[in-house]
């Protein structure tokens with residue numbers, strides 16, 4: 411049986427992190443987690459990481475698409491935080507963001523990690539930004555690294 415799976419280190423990879431400013435108190439923790447993972451586990455040098463900031467989660471897919479189209483990056487880590495309010499806004503913002511990022515990955519054929527929190531309240535967001543439920547930025551960075559290696563193993 412032939413098994414293809416990715417390892418985590420990807421020292422030659424060039425990575426873009428795209429992050430929204432909305433709920434930046436949370437998102438800054440996700441960026442910290444992602445950067446630490448890319449550098450220490452991915453063994454990626456600082457100069458091979460580009461950080462792009464956009465207004466909100468809705469804007470993440472467009473920026474990710476432009477980054478993917480540039481062909482300068484092997485993977486993209488999308489980070490943000492959507493917190494439910496009193497209206498249906500949450501569904502639109504989180505839905506468009508998730509759908510758009512998935513579309514970018516499939517069209518450009520590069521890994522685009524979904525590191526966007528979609529939470530019921532601020533407490534859930536804090537728990538997933540480096541406190542009791544881990545750090546989704548770390549998870550997103552790990553999945554990007556692994557998928558870069560899987561894609562390389564799969565070839566063109």
Ligand SMILES: Nc1c(NC[C@H](O)[C@H](O)[C@H](O)CO)[nH]c(=O)[nH]c1=O
Nearest residue numbers: 430432465466467468490491492493
């Ligand atoms: N409510 C949240 C937003 N809303 C802003 C949108 O993402 C977008 O910037 C605006 O509608 C203009 O297009 N963004 C988040 O990232 N998180 C939220 O909870």
Ligand SMILES: CC(=O)[C@@H](O)COP(=O)(O)O
Nearest residue numbers: 493494495496497499500
């Ligand atoms: C994304 C959201 O749900 C939030 O920021 C908007 O809150 P609201 O639905 O109360 O306008």
